[in-house]
Amino acid sequence: MIRCHATIGDPDYCAGKIPVATDADGSIxxxxxxxxxxxxxGHKDTRGIEIDHGFAERTTFIVTPDGKIAATIGGLAPxxxxxxxxxxxxxxxxxxxxxxxLHR
Numbered sequence: 001m002i003r004c005h006a007t008i009g010d011p012d013y014c015a016g017k018i019p020v021a022t023d024a025d026g027s028i029x030x031x032x033x034x035x036x037x038x039x040x041x042g043h044k045d046t047r048g049i050e051i052d053h054g055f056a057e058r059t060t061f062i063v064t065p066d067g068k069i070a071a072t073i074g075g076l077a078p079x080x081x082x083x084x085x086x087x088x089x090x091x092x093x094x095x096x097x098x099x100x101x102l103h104r
Contacts, residue, residue: 034059
């Protein structure tokens, strides 16, 4: 959401390493059937900065070259999300289809 603006230049976060979109009103997240939670006073991000806006849980979409969503990964801790995403991409690259249970 808006929070990405603050981390885009931070070398410990996005820092131009991957494309990042902001979604201030949550409309993009909702278009992918993600639940956008309202802001909750006192909740903080991984840097300890208070989150003062709505947010969706971390969700990774594996998108094929033809633009189709091959896998959706969510509900995991950040490191587990990365591991699962890598497994899904590797499975897709070797077999042409996503791993079981990751279809959307």
